[in-house]
Amino acid sequence: MMIKKPVMFCGDSGTAKTVTVQSCFNDINKEDLYVILNINMSSRTSSLDFQNIIEENIDKKTMSRYGPKSAGKKMIVFIDDLNMPKIDKYGTQQPMALTLFLISRNELYQRTGDLDKREIIDTQYVGCISPTMSGGNRVDPRLMSLFATLNITFPSKETTESIYTKILEKHVVEFHEDIRGIVPKIVNATMEVYL
Numbered sequence: 001m002m003i004k005k006p007v008m009f010c011g012d013s014g015t016a017k018t019v020t021v022q023s024c025f026n027d028i029n030k031e032d033l034y035v036i037l038n039i040n041m042s043s044r045t046s047s048l049d050f051q052n053i054i055e056e057n058i059d060k061k062t063m064s065r066y067g068p069k070s071a072g073k074k075m076i077v078f079i080d081d082l083n084m085p086k087i088d089k090y091g092t093q094q095p096m097a098l099t100l101f102l103i104s105r106n107e108l109y110q111r112t113g114d115l116d117k118r119e120i121i122d123t124q125y126v127g128c129i130s131p132t133m134s135g136g137n138r139v140d141p142r143l144m145s146l147f148a149t150l151n152i153t154f155p156s157k158e159t160t161e162s163i164y165t166k167i168l169e170k171h172v173v174e175f176h177e178d179i180r181g182i183v184p185k186i187v188n189a190t191m192e193v194y195l
Helices: 016-030 045-055 094-105 156-173 179-182 183-194
Strands: 009-011 036-038 057-062 065-068 074-080 107-109 117-120 123-129 148-151
Touching: 009 016, 016 036, 036 045, 036 107, 045 057, 045 094, 045 107, 065 074, 094 107, 094 123, 148 183, 156 183, 179 183
Parallel strands: 009 123, 009 148, 036 074, 065 117, 074 123
Antiparallel strands: 057 065, 107 117
């Protein structure tokens, strides 16, 4: 992200992909140099929806160049669940095709009027996807080739137990000491059932 290349985070549901990305954004944006545009894809997202969201967040800079609305800032477009849009009867996903065009060429065509070409500047892209076996659709390899892809794995049992123990301990802090003392046992028993 620091060298302004597209980055893709891939991992199963529950591996904290989105939290990891948001944490990265917080780290690199300490000096408030970036505008973060969050786009959550779903099975109903169309390419027009995607383009409208992008266009609502950019302004004309010169004749055919468009960039972030905030002067002097760069924009990071975070596309969560990139592989969720439904597959059409031709076997494609229109929002992903538009994403491929946008990232590879840094251009969009206006959909109304004269179909003017707009060059998109000062913008970089970050995405998250779930593997196809976890309910996500297959991603066009041409689109994936544009990204540096990082795999996020599920945390270990010990890490998961530690996280849930701390959450539950904060929740029962005002309870009697006997109740607070059984929190680790409850978490451990629950983890045995679900893992």
